[in-house]
Amino acid sequence: MTTSDQKVQLSVWFSSLQSRICEALENLEDEAEHLAPRHVPPGRFERKEWKRQDASHPEQDGGGGTMTLLKGRVFEKAGVNVSTVYGEFPSQFAKEIPGADADPRFWAIGISLVIHPLNPFVPAVHMNTRHIVTSKAWFGGGSDLTPTFEFDEDTNDFHQAFRVACDTHNPDYYPRFKALCDDYFYLPHRQEPRGIGGIFYDNLRSGEAPEDFEKDFAFTRDVGEAFLDIYPKLVRRHMEKPWTESDKQKQMVKRGRYVEFNLLYDRGTKFGLQTGGNVEAILMSLPPMVSWP
C-alpha cells in the first residue's frame, strides 16, 4: 500500500509539475509578442483553491485541489488542475473500482490539464496522470492531441515523445498504451477519433513492493516530462501563423466534437459529476467558444 512518505512524494511531484507547466505556458504567452492584436497583454494563470466535502462523511475534510486557469493571447483557455481527494466511494461506484468492493475508502491524487489555443493551427491537448489508492494502489493517465488541422510533423513528434517515455520503462508499454488511447478517444456516433491519439494507461501496478511503486511512479513522471517537453514545441511551431475566420470556424466545430466526447463518453467527467466533484474544475475542459453550425 502507498505509504505516507510516498503520498508526500506524489504530492510534491504533482504540484511541481503543475507549476512547471504553468510557467512554460506563461513563457509562450510572453514570447508571442508579434501576435495581433498586439495590445493584448500576455496571459497569466490565476489560481483558485477548492475544498471537497465527502458526501458519506460531510463532517470530514475530503481533500480539495488547486485549479489554475489562463486566458491569454496564445491560449484562449488553459486549465491545469491538481487535486487530492479522499473519502468513501458511493456504493454503486465502489463495485466498479479495483479493490473497493469490500472497503469503499479511497485516496487519490492527480493532475489534469486541457489547453484550447486561440490560433486554429495550434493543436488542443489533454494530459492527466493520477495515483489512486483503495485496498489496491495504481497509476493511470495519458495525453492526447486534438489538432483542427493535422500536420504530419506534429503527429509524429507527439507520438515519438511518448514512445520514448514508454520505451525507457517497458517495450510493451507504447504499443499497448497507444492502442488504448485510440480506443478510448473515439466518438462512435460520428465514427470519428477525437484527435490523433497519444497514450492512455490505467490500473498500472507492477507489484506490491516499494520498488514497484518507484518504477510506476518514475514512468508516470516521465509521461509528465514528455508532455512538458513536446507540447510547447508544437505551440511555437504554429502560434504566429496567420489564420482566417474560416479557419477559426473549423476549430470551433472541431471543439464541438470535443464537447460531445467529454459529455457523452468521458468516464472521468461522468464520474466526477456523479460523485459530487467540483463542477468548475471538472468542466474546465470545455472549450471557451464552440460552434454547432
Next chain:
Amino acid sequence: MTTSDQKVQLSVWFSSLQSRICEALENLEDEAEHLAPRHVPPGRFERKEWKRQDASHPEQDGGGGTMTLLKGRVFEKAGVNVSTVYGEFPSQFAKEIPGADADPRFWAIGISLVIHPLNPFVPAVHMNTRHIVTSKAWFGGGSDLTPTFEFDEDTNDFHQAFRVACDTHNPDYYPRFKALCDDYFYLPHRQEPRGIGGIFYDNLRSGEAPEDFEKDFAFTRDVGEAFLDIYPKLVRRHMEKPWTESDKQKQMVKRGRYVEFNLLYDRGTKFGLQTGGNVEAILMSLPPMVSWP
C-alpha cells in the same frame, strides 16, 4: 392498436404542423426589417430528407424524416424535424420500452424542434410531440422555454398557453405535466433548472378504444397549436430590442447549460445516438455558438 388510417392522420398532422411552424418562423424573419445589420436577408428553411436503415433488417426500409433548418436574422439556428421510423428495437432497449419486451417491433412518428434566437432577449425553445406503437401505443411530448433573461410576462404567458391546452382535456394534466417538466429539465450537477419549464408528458394512453386514440391525439394536436400560438408572440416582444456583447456572452453561457443537459441527460439524444439514428437530426438541437468561458 393504431390503425393504418390513424397512422395516415398522424402523418398528415405532423407534416402540416411542421409546415405551419416553419411558415410562422419565416414570417418573423420577414417582419424583422428593422434589425441591424439590415442587409441580412430574411432566413428561409432548407429541407433535407433522410432515410433510416433498420439495423436489425438492413435490407428493409426503416422509415426516415424531413429535417428543416433555418439560419436567419431573428433565429440564429432553428431546426424543425418530422420523422417516421419503424423496425425493431435492439434487445437491450426493448426491455425498457412499454409493450416491447415480447415483440421488439415498433412504429413511431414525431415532430421535434429546437430554436436558438440571435437576440439574447428572445428565449430559446424546445417542442416535441410523438406517437409510438409497440404492442401498446401512446402519445408523448411537451415544450419548455429557456430564456437567458427571464421576464415574468413571458413565463406567465408560456405557462398559461399550455395550461389552457391541458385544461380543455383533463384538469389533472396541467399540474402533472408541469411537474414532470420541472423534474425532467434539471441539471443535477449544477442544481439548476434548464429553463423556466413548460409541460412534459409520456405514455399517454387513455384506453384501447378508437375514441381514446382520438382523445389523446386531440390533446397532442392542442399542444402543437398552443406552441404555434404563443412562441411567435414571445419572439415579437423582444426581437428588435437592442443588446450588447455582454448580453450575448450571457446567452452563450446559458446555451452551454443546454448542451450539458442534452449530452449528459437527455433520454431522446442518448437513445437516438445509441440506436444509430440520424446524427445530424439528433444533434440539430445543439446551439450555433456556445461559450464555456
